[in-house]
Amino acid sequence: MLTTCKLALIASLAAIALVSGGIVAPGNMLVRETLGAGVALADDDDDDGGGNRGSGSSGRSGSYGAGAGWSGGKSLFPFRGFLPRRSTPRRPRAAAPAPPTRAPEEIVGLGISPSELGQLAAAGFEVLERDPMATFGTEVIKLRIPPGVTLESARQQARSVAPQAAVDFNHYFRPEQHPDAPCVTSDCLAREVIGWPEAQSWPGTCPAGVRIGLVDTAINPDHIAFEARNIEIVRLASDALPESGKQHGTAVAALLVGSATSRTPGLIPGGKLIAVDAFHRAGRQDDVSAAFDLARALDLLAGRQVKVINLSLAGPPNLLLEQAVKEVGERGIIMVAAAGNDGPRAKPVYPGAYENVIAVTATDRQKRPYRRAGRGEHIDFAAPGVAVWTAASVRGARPKTGTSFAAPFVTAAVAMMMASEPDLVPERLRDRLTGHAEDLGDPGKDPVFGWGLLNARAICDTKT
Structure with a gap:
């Protein structure tokens, strides 16, 4: 009788597991604790959502597939195959509505x-x-x-x-980032691929005291990456609108000017950053900036006499933004923008595709093009943009992927060049970047890499 009750109880539990389909999923905390599985996460504490929480292994050799349980690992219910299969077909999941444009x-x-x-x-x-x-x-x-x-x-x-x-x-x-790619090393310092110099080894002709403009989402000013207090944040969005998430803006700002003693040293640790938060949260994890606010942000930064503005964002062509970009460019201010992550067959995105903006695409550590990066004749340069190690929104760090994180490399290079030569005109600066770029892909300028991969070894040691 006891044996019969036990078998009935086990069969009931197995049936529940079959119907729910989620008890033995790797993401189930109860199962992870029961089986003693560990999860390796990035050294971060993001609270805004969006992206993966690291790339580590669960500590088990099996994998989980919908409706199939574990394969290659030990199943909690080895007799599951003897139970009847569900006869009712699952309804296909409806596609998420496209975000408003x-x-x-x-x-x-x-x-x-x-x-x-x-x-x-x-x-x-x-x-x-x-x-x-x-x-x-x-x-x-x-x-x-x-x-x-x-x-x-x-x-x-x-x-x-x-x-x-x-x-x-x-x-x-919108910001141009995608789910985080895994790190292959503990720090993922992608800058090594282009030979970015350590701060202590910069030649005397490459000063760090430069003023950079940034238009991005909200930023966490209390992150240890900004312990030098070299960042000024101006919020443009109406107080009536929800604040945007801090993931993207904090990551881009730290990549540019993060403290040299932090886990996320910036490309120009001694640089001065004026960051304009022109975004608001329009929906769940949907941070947007309207053309109205982008034009105001560019005007504000031009009035603060920055030499270069980083625009790790993208959207459709817009006459208002185009005119604002033109006005800023006529004042000799360099604008650097992300090439977009909509895929190689997507239409050009803006402001990157405007003529007087430097459009930057992304490459990985093997100098291969990022698979989701936009392509076209408007692409100017490539820079590291896959698994770039930078600050998380609350504390710590994590890898970030997207053309958003490639643009700051070119922005930092422009800032250092203009600091060493204040009278350097935009045309001459572009020529210098072009002449020293590492030509990848087809010879000369091509729609994948533009003029090639940024060569940081040459940005400070030559004025030819």
């Missing part, structure tokens, strides 16, 4: 005159926000479209009223 019911304009704004107001447009652009000598305006009018029609109407202004949708732009 623009703000609803809003258009933005740069250079709309007071009289033109009056005409638009009379037609039913409502001014939501306006901000003077001191550097550009005009103002940027955000308008709500009239009720019952489509966005396309409203944009066309505003363009006809203000033909000389840059009028467009209030497009969204």
